Amino acid sequence: MFAWEDEQLGELCLLLQTVILKVDKDDRWLWNLEKSNAFSVRSAYNFQTAQVIVDAPVDVKLLWHKDIPLKVVVFAPFRNRLPTKDNLILRGVITNDSCLCVTGCGSPKTVNRLFLHCSFFGLVWNCLLR
Secondary structure, three states: OOHHHHHHHHHHHHHHHOOOOOOOOOOOOOOOOOOOOOOOHHHHHHHHHOOOOOOOOOOHHHHOOOOOOHHHHHHOOOOOOOOOHHHHHHOOOOOHHHOEOOOOOOOEOOHHHHHHHOHHHHHHHHHHHO
């Protein structure tokens, strides 16, 4: 287990220690984003689109940490396992009308195009390599 997982587990245990289950009370849902505690699409939308100001800096190590073995990360492009637009279409995540490259070149976004044939992303990879 990683240190940050221990910390999160400790926080969860502290939160659960304050929970008191009452057998004679009925469970009910409370929507904290409305004064009436009733769900509304407007309050959910406002919550999702609100600009959140982060006071604490983000730990970069945690941001870029992947719980994926290195051998999987290295071979994912070769096995066509990346979530490129062509794979997302095959899985039904996006529709065919959004398959084109975001750079505006007019070509479908595939693994080969992303890593080998796209001039824009070629510049990105070149900058990262430097």
